[in-house]
Amino acid sequence: MCGIIGYVGTRDAVAIIVDGLKKLEYRGYDSAGIAVHGAGGFEVVKQKGRLSALEARLADNPLAGHSGIGHTRWATHGEPSDINSHPHIGSRNRVAVVHNGIIENYKQLKERLESKGIPFVSQTDSEVVAQLCEYYYSGDIMDTVIKVVNRLEGSYALGIMCLDEPDALIAVKKDNPLIIGVSGHGNFIASDVPAVLRHTNAVYYSDDKEIAVVKKDGVQFFNFDREPVAKPLETVAWNADSAEKSGYAHFMLKEIMEQPKVLRDTINSALSGDNRAVIDRLDAARFNRVAITACGSAYNAGVVSKYVFERLCGMTVEVEFASEFRYRETIIDDKTLVILVSQSGETADTIAAMRAAKSKGAATLAIVNVVGSAIAKGADECLFTAAGPEIAVATTKAFSAQLALLYILAVRFARLRGRLSEEEAREKLSEIAALPDQVAGILGNTFGIQKYAASCVGYKSIFFIGRNIDYAIALEGSLKLKEISYIHSEAYAGGELKHGTISLIEDNTLVVAIAGCGRLHGKIMNNIEQVISRGAKVLMVGGPAAREDEKLSALALPDCPELFTPSLSVVVLQLLAYYVAANKGLDIDKPRNLAKSVTVE
Numbered sequence: 001m002c003g004i005i006g007y008v009g010t011r012d013a014v015a016i017i018v019d020g021l022k023k024l025e026y027r028g029y030d031s032a033g034i035a036v037h038g039a040g041g042f043e044v045v046k047q048k049g050r051l052s053a054l055e056a057r058l059a060d061n062p063l064a065g066h067s068g069i070g071h072t073r074w075a076t077h078g079e080p081s082d083i084n085s086h087p088h089i090g091s092r093n094r095v096a097v098v099h100n101g102i103i104e105n106y107k108q109l110k111e112r113l114e115s116k117g118i119p120f121v122s123q124t125d126s127e128v129v130a131q132l133c134e135y136y137y138s139g140d141i142m143d144t145v146i147k148v149v150n151r152l153e154g155s156y157a158l159g160i161m162c163l164d165e166p167d168a169l170i171a172v173k174k175d176n177p178l179i180i181g182v183s184g185h186g187n188f189i190a191s192d193v194p195a196v197l198r199h200t201n202a203v204y205y206s207d208d209k210e211i212a213v214v215k216k217d218g219v220q221f222f223n224f225d226r227e228p229v230a231k232p233l234e235t236v237a238w239n240a241d242s243a244e245k246s247g248y249a250h251f252m253l254k255e256i257m258e259q260p261k262v263l264r265d266t267i268n269s270a271l272s273g274d275n276r277a278v279i280d281r282l283d284a285a286r287f288n289r290v291a292i293t294a295c296g297s298a299y300n301a302g303v304v305s306k307y308v309f310e311r312l313c314g315m316t317v318e319v320e321f322a323s324e325f326r327y328r329e330t331i332i333d334d335k336t337l338v339i340l341v342s343q344s345g346e347t348a349d350t351i352a353a354m355r356a357a358k359s360k361g362a363a364t365l366a367i368v369n370v371v372g373s374a375i376a377k378g379a380d381e382c383l384f385t386a387a388g389p390e391i392a393v394a395t396t397k398a399f400s401a402q403l404a405l406l407y408i409l410a411v412r413f414a415r416l417r418g419r420l421s422e423e424e425a426r427e428k429l430s431e432i433a434a435l436p437d438q439v440a441g442i443l444g445n446t447f448g449i450q451k452y453a454a455s456c457v458g459y460k461s462i463f464f465i466g467r468n469i470d471y472a473i474a475l476e477g478s479l480k481l482k483e484i485s486y487i488h489s490e491a492y493a494g495g496e497l498k499h500g501t502i503s504l505i506e507d508n509t510l511v512v513a514i515a516g517c518g519r520l521h522g523k524i525m526n527n528i529e530q531v532i533s534r535g536a537k538v539l540m541v542g543g544p545a546a547r548e549d550e551k552l553s554a555l556a557l558p559d560c561p562e563l564f565t566p567s568l569s570v571v572v573l574q575l576l577a578y579y580v581a582a583n584k585g586l587d588i589d590k591p592r593n594l595a596k597s598v599t600v601e
């Protein structure tokens with residue numbers, strides 16, 4: 001979490017850094033700060049609160065310079081406050097640092113420096129980097145940085161400025177994302193590509209244990225032994241507009257609306273584009289087991305796909321939170337395919353799960369949105385979701401793209417394992433290829449969802465139920481609702497209600513029942529009647545409602561084969577969550593306490 005950016009070039013660094021921070025705010029938004037090389041040394045402005053608060057401070061205390069670094073924070077060590085905001089400045093004002101990650105041995109380092117009389121002003125782990133740099137600095141900043149990084153334990157992407165070198169920024173990466181952008185007017189460091197897209201599509205993806213020396217007219221890379229490293233300059237396919245709201249009230253709504261295109265691009269890429277080659281290379285016959293591991297919504301995509309894999313391929317599929325997978329004595333071997341699902345490709349637990357899987361000899365396949373991310377680079381094979389930059393903290397379009405790739409993968413495995421004939425496989429793929437238009441149909445008329453959402457704002461708790469694959473997508477509907485609307489919510493398998501949960505149902509409890517699974521329609525209808533007869537109100541998503549009245553409302557879904565209906569019901573659930581939160585006037589793109597990229601454990 002946290003976003004870092006730096007610029008050195010011919011233009012006003014302050015405007016560029018503030019604009020870049022806006023694109024990185026999804027990574028953390030409890031405080032922000034900026035430092036530039038001013039005429040008389042470092043000039044720093046830091047402010048607790050949203051970036052808008054920093055902008056207001058900057059309006060009163062304007063900074064000017066052609067090189068600088070900025071930071072948007074998601075607090076780990078030390079509460080959100082002005083003093084704990086980055087950049088941190090060394091005690092002799094010669095080094096300024098922004099940091100994303102966690103310095104695990106900061107206490108020992110801090111105690112050592114304090115015993116030498118070096119004063120600390122913040123409660124952060126990050127300040128130790130600035131103070132260590134000051135401590136070791138004797139005129140050669142590269143030498144200093146190498147000494148410092150060799151003493152740090154933990155994860156870090158660092159942006160460092162040295163007072164004596166106003167024309168250079170130093171950037172270091174270990175276990176946290178970092179890119180270097182190259183443009184005609186200057187060069188950048190950033191946590192993520194959207195921060196630089198307005199200026200350039202040309203980027204270097206920094207690798208772990210690399211140091212970049214970024215000047216206005218060039219970039220050099222070194223390893224921690226100060227040996228030069230050659231790297232390719234890559235072109236990012238995303239365009240600057242994709243990181244803008246384009247007239248929508250929120251990024252989340254824009255991203256929901258982009259889903260038909262995202263699905264189309266992702267499906268095309270899997271059927272005949274870059275992803276196709278990867279899918280073709282997978283030796284399905286080698287695997288007797290699939291283990292899917294991920295966090296949050298990406299985990300939910302895995303749960304949906306478990307039903308698809310098992311039904312189509314007859315294979316054992318396990319899905320586990322990456323935070324559990326990494327610490328469990330999972331029984332996996334070289335006959336296991338471990339699928340890692342991640343939008344950012346930087347989620348700390350998913351990276352650790354990938355490493356655990358590899359250490360046990362399993363084959364790893366990543367499904368990732370961000371090219372150049374740690375998981376994209378670390379996995380044996382990688383399929384890319386064509387979602388473009390996803391800025392809203394709550395994922396929508398990346399989730400839909402993950403589902404599409406998982407479906408196609410399941411069809412491919414089923415074909416290779418002889419469970420589907422060529423013709424049946426083709427038919428399944430054409431059903432998947434029809435999803436973008438069906439999603440567009442839902443998005444073309446959201447009136448019913450908006451109307452229903454307006455009536456939901458008063459609920460303290462909302463339950464989601466479903467059977468079979470509908471239960472899997474209920475998990476996602478519930479997560480979406482709770483994270484952006486702050487309404488408590490749980491998802492249950494419909495059949496489980498009577499084993500305990502039904503005691504929570506009382507007059508006017510709201511239950512959202514997903515009913516896309518035709519085979520079990522009668523069963524979910526039973527569950528619906530059970531909760532209605534105990535006072536609940538029910539919103540049914542999909543399936544024909546036996547009746548509609550004061551207690552039972554329904555939102556229909558387009559006709560779709562049962563296995564792929566989650567791709568449709570999730571869109572209704574995303575919109576429901578979005579409009580409930582919008583009706584509550586909440587900060588939808590940046591829900592409290594969350595950050596998009598969870599790069600700490």
Ligand code: F6R
Nearest residue numbers: 296297298342343344347394395
């Ligand atoms: C929820 C959400 C999160 C992410 C999770 C994993 O809307 O976005 O639950 O799905 O933090 O992130 P990635 O996919 O980047 O690994």
